[in-house]
Amino acid sequence: xxxxxxxxxxxxxxxxxxxxxxxxxxxxxxxxxxxxxxxxxxxxxxxxxxxxxxxxxxxxxxxxxxxxxxxxxxxxxxxxxxxxxxxxxxxxxxxxxxxx
Numbered sequence: 054x055x056x057x058x059x060x061x062x063x064x065x066x067x068x069x070x071x072x073x074x075x076x077x078x079x080x081x082x083x084x085x086x087x088x089x090x091x092x093x094x095x096x097x098x099x100x101x102x103x104x105x106x107x108x109x110x111x112x113x114x115x116x117x118x119x120x121x122x123x124x125x126x127x128x129x130x131x132x133x134x135x136x137x138x139x140x141x142x143x144x145x146x147x148x149x150x151x152x153x
Contacts, residue, residue, distance in 0.1 A: 057114060
């Protein structure tokens with residue numbers, strides 16, 4: 054089952070209270086602190102993240118079983134752990150970037 058979590062929006066502008074994700078060399082905000090559940094992503098110039106994940110907004114969902122959810126999908130990035138308690142993957146689904 055998918056539960057909506059946030060919308061991710063790439064930006065080039067520094068945001069208040071950003072967190073650095075070393076694995077992807079990206080600064081992110083906490084979508085729980087935004088009234089519309091928006092996460093801003095600001096990529097370092099040498100970030101390994103390229104293509105749709107870097108260029109397009111994404112929709113993020115919490116899921117019960119990550120492996121089952123990504124089975125048969127086009128994986129764009131991951132799975133990886135941006136924090137000690139979180140494991141994520143970005144996929145392309147019907148032309149949209151989705152994060153689980």
